[in-house]
Structure formats: C-alpha cells, structure tokens
Amino acid sequence: MDALSKLPDAMNELLDGFMSHAIVGDTTVGLTQYIFWMCVAIALLLIVMFVFKKKQAQSLVPQGFFVNGVEYVVEFARDDMCKSILGDTWKKHFPFIATLFFFILFNNIVGIIPGCHPGTGTIGVTAALALCSFVYFIAVGIKRKGVWGYIKSLAPEGLALPMRIMVWVIELFSTFLRLITLAVRLFCNMFAGHVVMGTFAILASLFFEPLLQGFSAAALGSAGASIFWVLILIVIYLVEILVAVIQAYVFTLLSAVYIQLVEQDE
Amino acid sequence: MGVIGYGLGVIGAAIGIGLAAYGATTSMARQPEVQGRLFTVFILASAFVEALALIGFVVTLMSA
Numbered sequence: 001m002d003a004l005s006k007l008p009d010a011m012n013e014l015l016d017g018f019m020s021h022a023i024v025g026d027t028t029v030g031l032t033q034y035i036f037w038m039c040v041a042i043a044l045l046l047i048v049m050f051v052f053k054k055k056q057a058q059s060l061v062p063q064g065f066f067v068n069g070v071e072y073v074v075e076f077a078r079d080d081m082c083k084s085i086l087g088d089t090w091k092k093h094f095p096f097i098a099t100l101f102f103f104i105l106f107n108n109i110v111g112i113i114p115g116c117h118p119g120t121g122t123i124g125v126t127a128a129l130a131l132c133s134f135v136y137f138i139a140v141g142i143k144r145k146g147v148w149g150y151i152k153s154l155a156p157e158g159l160a161l162p163m164r165i166m167v168w169v170i171e172l173f174s175t176f177l178r179l180i181t182l183a184v185r186l187f188c189n190m191f192a193g194h195v196v197m198g199t200f201a202i203l204a205s206l207f208f209e210p211l212l213q214g215f216s217a218a219a220l221g222s223a224g225a226s227i228f229w230v231l232i233l234i235v236i237y238l239v240e241i242l243v244a245v246i247q248a249y250v251f252t253l254l255s256a257v258y259i260q261l262v263e264q265d266e
Numbered sequence: 267m268g269v270i271g272y273g274l275g276v277i278g279a280a281i282g283i284g285l286a287a288y289g290a291t292t293s294m295a296r297q298p299e300v301q302g303r304l305f306t307v308f309i310l311a312s313a314f315v316e317a318l319a320l321i322g323f324v325v326t327l328m329s330a
Contacts, residue, residue, distance in 0.1 A: 084306065181317040188320035250313045253306065 006206055014198045018191065020122055038119025041110040045102055077101045077252070085256040089263050093256070096136060100129065101252040104186065108244035111190060112237070118244075121190040123183065130182035133255040141262035150262070178258060182251060189247045193240045200236060204229040272326040279319035286311045 020032040052070045062068050077098050082090040104120060111118020119125050141150040154175065155168035207226035210219035290308040294301050 080302075080306070084303070181314075181321075184324060185313065185317050185320055188323050189316075192320070192323055246309065250309060253310060254313065257310065 004206075007202065010202045010206065011199065014195070014202060018121070018195065018198075020124075032122070033117050034119055034122040034125065037110055037117045038107060038125060040116075041106040041119050042103075044110065045106045048106075049102075073102075073105075074098065081249075081252050081256050085253070085260050086263065087260070093140075093259055097252055097256055097259075100133065100255055101248055104129070104251055105245065105248040108190065108248055111194070112240050112244055118190045118194070120186050120247075121194060123187045126187040127183040129186070129251070130179050133182060133251075133258065134179045137255070137258045137262055140259055144262065153262075178254075182254060186247055186251050189243055193236075193243055197233065197236055197240060200229050200233040204233060268326045268329050272322050275322040276319050279315050279322075282315035282318075283312045286315065 020034055022030045022032055023036055024031040048070065052067060055064070055067050056062060056071075062071050078090070078094060081101065082094045082097055086093055107119035107125075110116050111121060120129075138150070141153070144150075145153055154171040155164045159167065204226045207222045207229060210216075211223040213219070286308055290304050294304055
C-alpha cells in the first residue's frame with residue numbers, strides 16, 4: 001500500500017511535534033508549547049471559578065446550568081475523594097486535594113481540544129505535581145509524628161527487629177516509587193493517548209490523499225478506508241475524554257490515599 | 267525489538283486489569299449497593315497495575 005509507506009515519516013514528524021519546543025526563549029529559560037497551554041488552562045480555571053463565585057453569591061439557591069454544574073464537580077471532589085478516603089480529617093486537606101483535581105482536570109480538558117496541547121502532557125509538569133503531593137504527605141506525616149516518629153512509622157510496630165528493618169527498607173523504596181509512578185502515570189496517559197489520536201488522524205489523511213490527486217477506483221477504495229480511520233479516531237477521542245477525567249480522578253485519589261496513610265495509624 | 271518486549275510486558279498488565287474488572291463486576295452483581303465504593307477501589311487497583319505498563323511504554327520510547 002502506497003499510503004502506509006509514508007507513515008513512518010509522518011509518525012516521526014508527529015512525535016517531534018509532541019516534544020517540547022520553545023515558543024519564547026529556549027527550553028531552559030522560556031515558554032514551551034506545553035507551558036503555554038498550561039497557562040491557558042490556568043486562565044480558564046480562574047475565569048470559571050471567579051464567574052462561579054460571583055454568580056453563586058447572587059442567589060441563595062444555586063440557579064442555572066453553570067452554577068449547578070460547577071457545584072456538582074466540587075461536591076464530587078469533596079464527597080468521593082475527600083470524605084470517603086480521609087474521613088474526619090477531610091476539612092484540613094480539602095483545599096489541596098481540590099486544587100490538584102481542578103488543575104489537572106482543566107489541563108487535560110484543554111488538551112483534548114484539537115490543536116491544543118495538554119499542560120500535563122510533558123513530564124516536567126507532572127513531576128512537579130507529583131512532587132507537590134509527595135512533599136505534602138510527608139509534611140503531614142512529620143507534623144503529626146515528628147521527624148523521627150515519621151521515619152520509624154514507615155515500618156509497622158510489633159515485628160522482630162531484623163524483619164522490621166527489612167520492611168522499613170521496602171517501605172522507604174515504595175514511598176519514593178510513589179513519586180515516580182504518580183508523575184509517569186499522568187504523563188504517559190496523556191502522551192500515549194495523544195500519540196494514538198495523532199496516528200489515526202495521520203492515517204485518515206494519508207488514505208484520503210490519492211482521491212485529491214486524481215479520481216480512480218483505487219483512490220475511491222482508499223478514501224473508503226479513510227472513513228474507517230476517522231470512525232476509529234472518533235471512538236478514541238471519546239475514550240480520551242473519559243481518560244482525561246479518570247486520570248485527574250486517579251491522581252487526586254492516590255494523593256488522598258497517601259495522605260490518609262500517614263493520617264490514620266495511631 | 268523494544269516494541270515486541272513492550273507487547274509482552276503489557277500481557278501482564280492486561281491480565282491484572284482484567285482480573286480487577288472481573289472481581290468488581292461479580293461483586294457488584296452480588297451486592298449492587300456497594301457499587302460506589304467498589305468503583306473507587308477498582309479505579310485505584312487498575313491505576314496501580316496500569317503504572318507498570320506505562321513504565322514499560324516510557325522505557326520503550328527511551329530505548330527506541
């Protein structure tokens with residue numbers, strides 16, 4: 001097939017487009033396209049939240065689709081992530097958890113609009129987010145038990161000493177693994193999803209090309225295949241919308257679980 | 267070659283997520299009232315399993 005032979009080149013171009021490119025300055029000091037779209041997402045989030053606050057203050061009972069919608073999402077973050085995981089201590093951690101959730105959600109949603117990039121599609125941003133979560137739950141643990149107490153509490157009480165040291169080492173390792181998996185999970189889901197979408201978009205355009213150059217039976221057949229690729233693209237796009245919400249949910253939920261792990265044991 | 271290795275590695279993650287979904291659906295069928303809590307646990311479990319597959323994805327991209 002002629003169209004398929006052009007795929008590797010187009011794929012390289014696509015992957016190159018997903019690498020960080022500087023818009024202003026260079027990649028060390030400057031603005032890459034991911035950070036640009038992250039700023040767009042932050043601006044959008046600020047607008048939505050301030051308009052929501054203003055509209056909500058207008059009447060005692062929430063009115064209209066917008067206010068009710070935002071309230072529903074906030075309540076979802078409060079009940080499903082905070083109250084059900086953290087129990088009684090939810091009020092203390094709700095601001096942090098809600099901030100994480102809305103930041104990631106808006107970044108992901110901006111990312112699935114065609115032509116935009118998700119702010120979370122680069123490892124730098126997700127690593128920073130994971131570091132925030134990591135530092136937060138360690139700070140909570142240290143605040144509750146003191147530095148030495150927190151270090152000791154990694155391993156459960158009541159084990160024989162050699163066993164306890166072994167468990168402690170494994171727990172320490174898994175604590176640092178959380179940092180990596182949080183960052184890599186979010187990054188990979190957004191990155192891989194967009195690469196897959198881009199691949200099908202490229203396939204659709206490559207198979208449609210012969211029809212533009214001249215009308216023939218083979219060209220018509222390949223254009224028919226292009227419709228098939230577009231259908232798959234639409235399905236993947238819908239899945240990506242789902243993934244965008246679920247990944248924001250998973251990241252926040254895992255942060256809540258890690259906080260709960262240091263909050264709970266007495 | 268790396269892509270073949272990634273495909274092999276994903277088999278494990280696929281079995282893991284499949285098992286989690288199997289357990290979640292069967293227990294939801296037995297006890298529909300715990301659906302909300304089960305969904306959270308299921309998402310958590312599959313997130314842990316998925317992380318392994320995704321680490322494989324990154325390693326594949328890095329070595330390619």
